[in-house]
Amino acid sequence: MRELLLSVRPILSSVMTNLGIKEEEWFDLLDSSTDSSFADIAMPCHSLSKKLKKSPMQIADEILEGVGEDLCDFCTLSSINGFLNFSANSKWLNECLQNHILDQRLGVSLDEQRTIVVDYSSPNVAKHMHVGHLRSTVIGDSLVRMLTYKGHNVVRENHIGDWGTPFGMLIEHLIDVNGNDTINNVDLAIFYRDAREKFDSNVDFADRSRERVVKMQSNDPDSIYYWQMLVDQSLVHFNEVYQMMGVLLNNNDIAGESKYESLLSEVVEKLEEAGLLHESQGAQVVFPEGWYNREGNPLPLIIRKADGGYNYATSDLACIIDRVQNVGATDFLYVVGAEQSQHFAMVFEVARKAGFMNKKITATHVPFGLVMGTDGKKLASRTGGAVHLKDLLMEAIERANSIIAEKNPSLSNDERNEIARMLGIGAIKYADLSTDRNNNYTFDWEKMLSFDGNTAPYLQYAHARICSIFSKANIDRKDVQRAIISVSDEREISLAKAILSFPEYLDKAIVSNSPHKLATQLHSLAQAFGTFYEFCPVISSETDIFESRLALCDLTARTLEQGLNLLGIEAPKKM
RNA sequence: GGGCGUGUAGCAUAGCCUGGAUAAUGCACUGGCCUCCUAAGCCAGGGACCGCGGGUUCGAAUCCUGCCGCGCCCGCCA
Numbered sequence: 295m296r297e298l299l300l301s302v303r304p305i306l307s308s309v310m311t312n313l314g315i316k317e318e319e320w321f322d323l324l325d326s327s328t329d330s331s332f333a334d335i336a337m338p339c340h341s342l343s344k345k346l347k348k349s350p351m352q353i354a355d356e357i358l359e360g361v362g363e364d365l366c367d368f369c370t371l372s373s374i375n376g377f378l379n380f381s382a383n384s385k386w387l388n389e390c391l392q393n394h395i396l397d398q399r400l401g402v403s404l405d406e407q408r409t410i411v412v413d414y415s416s417p418n419v420a421k422h423m424h425v426g427h428l429r430s431t432v433i434g435d436s437l438v439r440m441l442t443y444k445g446h447n448v449v450r451e452n453h454i455g456d457w458g459t460p461f462g463m464l465i466e467h468l469i470d471v472n473g474n475d476t477i478n479n480v481d482l483a484i485f486y487r488d489a490r491e492k493f494d495s496n497v498d499f500a501d502r503s504r505e506r507v508v509k510m511q512s513n514d515p516d517s518i519y520y521w522q523m524l525v526d527q528s529l530v531h532f533n534e535v536y537q538m539m540g541v542l543l544n545n546n547d548i549a550g551e552s553k554y555e556s557l558l559s560e561v562v563e564k565l566e567e568a569g570l571l572h573e574s575q576g577a578q579v580v581f582p583e584g585w586y587n588r589e590g591n592p593l594p595l596i597i598r599k600a601d602g603g604y605n606y607a608t609s610d611l612a613c614i615i616d617r618v619q620n621v622g623a624t625d626f627l628y629v630v631g632a633e634q635s636q637h638f639a640m641v642f643e644v645a646r647k648a649g650f651m652n653k654k655i656t657a658t659h660v661p662f663g664l665v666m667g668t669d670g671k672k673l674a675s676r677t678g679g680a681v682h683l684k685d686l687l688m689e690a691i692e693r694a695n696s697i698i699a700e701k702n703p704s705l706s707n708d709e710r711n712e713i714a715r716m717l718g719i720g721a722i723k724y725a726d727l728s729t730d731r732n733n734n735y736t737f738d739w740e741k742m743l744s745f746d747g748n749t750a751p752y753l754q755y756a757h758a759r760i761c762s763i764f765s766k767a768n769i770d771r772k773d774v775q776r777a778i779i780s781v782s783d784e785r786e787i788s789l790a791k792a793i794l795s796f797p798e799y800l801d802k803a804i805v806s807n808s809p810h811k812l813a814t815q816l817h818s819l820a821q822a823f824g825t826f827y828e829f830c831p832v833i834s835s836e837t838d839i840f841e842s843r844l845a846l847c848d849l850t851a852r853t854l855e856q857g858l859n860l861l862g863i864e865a866p867k868k869m
Numbered sequence: 870g871g872g873c874g875u876g877u878a879g880c881a882u883a884g885c886c887u888g889g890a891u892a893a894u895g896c897a898c899u900g901g902c903c904u905c906c907u908a909a910g911c912c913a914g915g916g917a918c919c920g921c922g923g924g925u926u927c928g929a930a931u932c933c934u935g936c937c938g939c940g941c942c943c944g945c946c947a
Contacts, residue, residue: 323889325887329890329891338888340927418947460946585871585872586871596944598945599945601945605946633942634942634947639872639873663874702909729881730883733874734941735881746896756910758909759907763907824911825912828912869909
């Protein structure tokens with residue numbers, strides 16, 4: 295109830311001044327109520343007690359008296375146990391809703407535009423996307439959508455693993471198995487495994503592979519040709535998965551490690567110039583302050599390995615330079631697992647020390663926990679390997695399909711298949727996005743597809759029911775946007791408040807990079823609608839109420855659809 | 870050993886940043902509701918020493934501190 299608070303504050307101000315209470319003493323006290331059954335916003339007066347030498351009850355009563363009728367356009371006031379409670383009244387709610395329904399953005403304001411790079415997904419070339427890429431892809435995509443909606447210039451970056459020593463063996467294997475120019479329809483998992491096996495068992499092959507790495511890194515055209523072939527084939531696979539998932543990433547977002555290859559020596563030079571580079575056991579390293587290893591010695595960030603190769607810290611630093619100089623980015627978000635927290639903390643520190651990033655630029659690691667199986671261990675396939683993402687997505691869609699077939703047999707095959715896709719993919723994404731990303735989360739088919747509780751299908755169902763009301767009433771959604779909205783029933787009021795809270799929770803989700811804060815609010819909205827739906831008939835009501843409730847339905851549906859969209863989830867019109 | 874994260878009903882979680890009232894939600898459980906807009910729903914009910922101990926405060930799930938459990942990370946993989 296941010297809007298109510300902003301409306302109330304100025305009017306309360308003069309009353310508080312008259313009572314001798316300074317702004318800084320009460321501004322923070324006035325906030326959302328901890329319990330919505332008491333009020334929408336509340337002010338505990340206990341801390342004022344000492345200074346005013348009055349009981350909290352007395353203070354609350356005096357403020358109440360001082361306000362008199364001044365807030366009657368906004369809310370009703372009451373005082374109990376030293377709390378001053380403000381509950382939005384229908385008049386104020388109606389006005390807000392009236393503005394809201396004409397607003398395409400549903401009350402969501404635009405932020406001052408920043409250029410924000412979101413680094414997410416990051417699969418490896420010549421390997422299948424697996425469950426380890428799921429969370430980064432889902433969370434990152436949601437952050438991209440939310441930030442874009444708030445008006446930012448969002449640059450998606452998919453930092454694919456497309457460079458490094460494994461490519462020697464992959465290229466040699468590619469040459470071995472395929473003399474001609476095409477590698478279509480190759481199973482990447484088998485291809486990689488075979489190459490690895492040959493590398494481990496065949497000395498000649500291993501030697502060739504090492505030589506190939508050197509050739510590739512010196513941009514030998516033949517090597518690059520085969521390398522490109524591997525990359526292209528992998529992109530086909532990545533794009534297939536992204537499309538299936540409804541993720542925004544495409545080839546324009548690819549920013550592989552190879553892109554930064556040519557900048558690596560420059561990174562070393564700059565660190566050298568900054569006087570940060572040290573030699574340690576043959577490697578060139580930086581020692582960021584405050585980090586120690588197990589033995590208590592300073593912990594290095596390795597810039598250049600003893601064998602002359604670079605590793606990922608160097609690439610990350612090169613990437614930062616590129617983003618500042620070429621992308622003009624002001625903020626970086628790294629949607630990468632929590633196990634890399636230390637790595638990023640060190641990289642950011644070094645980048646700042648070396649002057650790659652000034653104070654105006656923010657770099658934020660957005661970590662997340664593991665995907666666990668129902669057995670309580672890290673999710674793995676039956677054979678113990680990583681679960682392929684494509685298989686996971688297909689299973690979700692299949693499972694959703696059979697549930698829908700059972701629940702709603704009247705749908706055509708095409709309809710059912712389309713809805714199954716939205717539900718299955720939505721279920722996986724929502725399961726990931728509906729809890730705090732820092733926690734590990736358990737991948738549980740039963741739960742995410744149960745269509746009960748805090749799940750995507752529950753929210754989608756609420757949306758579908760609203761669409762159904764409109765088709766039943768045979769009314770165009772746009773036509774209700776001119777309706778006069780008037781809420782009076784307690785369920786209408788609850789629904790109205792849930793609708794109006796959307797912008798506030800979206801902002802909360804964005805400032806903490808926590809999509810679950812939005813998800814939680816959407817679930818509350820769907821719940822409020824569920825109750826409204828049971829107790830407040832729409833179609834059979836008198837004209838005024840009919841139109842007003844239809845408008846509430848429209849607002850609810852638009853908010854759900856927009857909210858789900860910001861989580862990367864589609865909302866079918868039928869289920 | 871050090872660092873980061875985490876611990877809230879049988880289970881899964883929100884709330885913790887920014888202290889406030891009877892700790893919220895879902896699953897599961899118990900009972901009720903379809904001649905009525907999709908029952909994939911709704912209503913009601915039981916169920917919690919918020920990991921443990923100290924401290925700060927008028928007031929602590931929330932802040933500080935010390936323990937304990939779990940997860941991850943700690944030198945040339947990314």
